[in-house]
Amino acid sequence: MPYDPSAFPPFAVTVDLVVLTVRRHSLCALAVRRGESPFQGRWALPGGFVRDGEDLAQAAARELAEETGLCVHDPAAPTQDNGAHLEQLATYGDPGRDPRMRVVSVAHLALAPDLPAPRAGGDASNARWAPVEELLAQSGYGHAGEAVAPLAFDHAQILADGVERARSKIEYSSLATAFCPPEFTVGELRRVYEAVWSVALDPRNFHRKVTGTPGFLVPTGGTTTRQGGRPAQLFRAGGATLLNPPMLRPEV
Amino acid sequence: MPYDPSAFPPFAVTVDLVVLTVRRHSLCALAVRRGESPFQGRWALPGGFVRDGEDLAQAAARELAEETGLCVHDPAAPTQDNGAHLEQLATYGDPGRDPRMRVVSVAHLALAPDLPAPRAGGDASNARWAPVEELLAQSGYGHAGEAVAPLAFDHAQILADGVERARSKIEYSSLATAFCPPEFTVGELRRVYEAVWSVALDPRNFHRKVTGTPGFLVPTGGTTTRQGGRPAQLFRAGGATLLNPPMLRPEV
DNA sequence: AGTGTTTATCGTCAGGCAGACGACTATGAT
DNA sequence: ATCATAGTCGTCTGCCTGACGATAAACACT
Numbered sequence A, B: 001m002p003y004d005p006s007a008f009p010p011f012a013v014t015v016d017l018v019v020l021t022v023r024r025h026s027l028c029a030l031a032v033r034r035g036e037s038p039f040q041g042r043w044a045l046p047g048g049f050v051r052d053g054e055d056l057a058q059a060a061a062r063e064l065a066e067e068t069g070l071c072v073h074d075p076a077a078p079t080q081d082n083g084a085h086l087e088q089l090a091t092y093g094d095p096g097r098d099p100r101m102r103v104v105s106v107a108h109l110a111l112a113p114d115l116p117a118p119r120a121g122g123d124a125s126n127a128r129w130a131p132v133e134e135l136l137a138q139s140g141y142g143h144a145g146e147a148v149a150p151l152a153f154d155h156a157q158i159l160a161d162g163v164e165r166a167r168s169k170i171e172y173s174s175l176a177t178a179f180c181p182p183e184f185t186v187g188e189l190r191r192v193y194e195a196v197w198s199v200a201l202d203p204r205n206f207h208r209k210v211t212g213t214p215g216f217l218v219p220t221g222g223t224t225t226r227q228g229g230r231p232a233q234l235f236r237a238g239g240a241t242l243l244n245p246p247m248l249r250p251e252v
Numbered sequence C: 001a002g003t004g005t006t007t008a009t010c011g012t013c014a015g016g017c018a019g020a021c022g023a024c025t026a027t028g029a030t
Numbered sequence D: 001a002t003c004a005t006a007g008t009c010g011t012c013t014g015c016c017t018g019a020c021g022a023t024a025a026a027c028a029c030t
Helices: A056-068 A132-136 A155-172 A175-179 A186-197 A203-212 B056-068 B132-136 B155-172 B175-179 B186-197 B203-212
Strands: A012-023 A026-034 A047-049 A083-092 A103-111 A124-131 A217-224 A232-237 B012-023 B026-034 B047-049 B083-092 B103-111 B124-131 B217-224 B232-237
Touching: A012 A056, A012 A083, A012 A155, A012 A175, A012 A186, A026 A056, A026 A132, A026 A155, A026 A186, A047 A056, A056 A083, A056 A103, A083 A155, A083 A175, A083 B083, A103 A155, A103 A175, A103 B103, A124 A132, A132 A155, A155 A175, A155 A186, A175 A186, A186 A203, A186 A232, B012 B056, B012 B083, B012 B155, B012 B175, B012 B186, B026 B056, B026 B132, B026 B155, B026 B186, B047 B056, B056 B083, B056 B103, B083 B155, B083 B175, B103 B155, B103 B175, B124 B132, B132 B155, B155 B175, B155 B186, B175 B186, B186 B203, B186 B232
Parallel strands: A012 A103, B012 B103
Antiparallel strands: A012 A026, A012 A047, A026 A124, A083 A103, A217 A232, B012 B026, B012 B047, B026 B124, B083 B103, B217 B232
């Protein structure tokens, strides 16, 4: 028995993506320039409609692939390379958040290693990685800074929520490795934490913490000097996902 | 410029509620019996359609009030009594999760103190508080137990996610006080933790932890003997929301 | 009145972990 | 050769937690 269509208002459902990466020691998010009204020419988060017969996670993964070429790292089959972490963030459904009609957006959070270059999607005339601090300035969610127009719709709120989720989640999970290439050094992982939290961490205590947590890192045997200085051991992400005790974020 | 209606499939959007409370030393959830097909006669989580012009949080608060009479405790105006904690949980949008049509449900989590009795909503022929362990048995999310039919739709998954959220969130926030009446003793708060986590905690270490965390509890000056034994100091929830360092959940 | 039971509250002690920081190592640059 | 850079190993101190003893204040019996 189908529902009586007059019993509920129809909604459009979209997925929006907060895609985060670490570039040049700062936390950056993927932004696309809107080619259509409303907010034409303004920066926005990538996203699109959920299609018929499509799961929310599928829709988010499809949008992510369209915008970045990233495949979602499936925990069940961790053989793939260049995989990103993807998780649902929150849902935004204020009436009036889109002036055209009632749109409910299921925001997702994606964490990716540093990528060569963003490629613009179909309906976006441009795309770029921008420091989150810059995107959130002017919006009341960040410190004042560059004079960039605020993000379209309620995307500044969504981005702020995604950044906060990422900041807190790397405390008690091994998620920070999602920002790293498949093989990385302890120093590279530390620079991820430092960029995401905007703090400086003691290299010695950090090294003790991450190498002492069972299952967090597994050595690959190789070394690298790509950061300069003494060669560093290379690691892959271990199977552990929960960090107990957590990595403590220093006080402000 | 409105959207082209043919550009996206129409969805129905609902809110579903995971309302948790602690009754007789066990964590219970509000369940309503379905009066209509599909899943007629089965237990389900309370919920309903989001109305035109209504925010998601408003819709959840309205459903909560309809089902339980609870008002949402607004952090901005903490003068109200009998207020419950309400937060968005996650969104479930599998095609086919409702056999009638495409429905996206924005699940919310509510935490309430022990209530006198549930009152059935309009379209539910019955309502009750049931131990979550009982509701999740038979569903693969809990231990085997009573022979109760599984919850309707994907509500077992939603309930399991809500319970897990509550279990982890009381670790690092003062949210456990949302399960308590406005004034409560340290022992009552401890029994909340014990019920939610299904563990036994050392009363002396627990007392030291919660009274030693600044801003967690503020003494009201009164005492009570409603639990028997030596009179206990009464407290109200303090302003602190984050617990740092967190309350540690004992190992299994 | 005394005794037992229950619950609350205060103390003590040992082990683990984090922050601060010294020391040493191995590379490339000048 | 010397310096700068980055990585790695140790040490020490203070805080927090888990385990548990001891005391306090109520009630229920006898």
